[in-house]
Amino acid sequence: MKTQAALIAMTAMSVSSLAQADIADPGIITPFDNAQVSVTWLGALSSYTGDLTWLNADTATVSPVLFNNKTAEVNDSRSLGVALNEGDRFDFIYEIVAGGLDVFSTAEQRDWNQFRVTEINETTFQVNIEDIRLPRGDADYNDAVFEVSFARTIPAPGSLALLGFGGALMGRRRRD
Ligand SMILES: [Ca+2]
Ligand SMILES: [Ca+2]
Numbered sequence: 001m002k003t004q005a006a007l008i009a010m011t012a013m014s015v016s017s018l019a020q021a022d023i024a025d026p027g028i029i030t031p032f033d034n035a036q037v038s039v040t041w042l043g044a045l046s047s048y049t050g051d052l053t054w055l056n057a058d059t060a061t062v063s064p065v066l067f068n069n070k071t072a073e074v075n076d077s078r079s080l081g082v083a084l085n086e087g088d089r090f091d092f093i094y095e096i097v098a099g100g101l102d103v104f105s106t107a108e109q110r111d112w113n114q115f116r117v118t119e120i121n122e123t124t125f126q127v128n129i130e131d132i133r134l135p136r137g138d139a140d141y142n143d144a145v146f147e148v149s150f151a152r153t154i155p156a157p158g159s160l161a162l163l164g165f166g167g168a169l170m171g172r173r174r175r176d
Contacts, residue, residue: 026115046143048099
């Protein structure tokens, strides 16, 4: 637990030292077609309580709560069950439900500074959140930390099973 906290603190430090001057758009862009999205909780060091949801651009609706920063376990993962295409924007909403009530969305430019997004690799992004509106917040960016990863859609298990079944039949026929 101690090492985890240290890791989050270190990450937040390196992240917040990046480009404070110009506020980057934290929206994540889907890297390829037919991408399945999953979100993995990395931790939180905050006295406030917050709920993480995501914005479905296709339906213009907000998802059920993915994680609550007080109840989420490190490495908890949620598959979002959507297939996004290359270039699709992926946005989050973080709502403080106990503490200094506020709502931060990566889709709202006035909230952008509350988020730091680091590209880990082509398919994985780390998101760090500051849960007190800046400039009042302490900018530690460890109040909610999670990872977003994109995976290529694989053929449905049904079609693979069918291939296997056909192969078994052919094998039997040969033996007979
Ligand atoms: Ca904190
Ligand atoms: Ca903070």
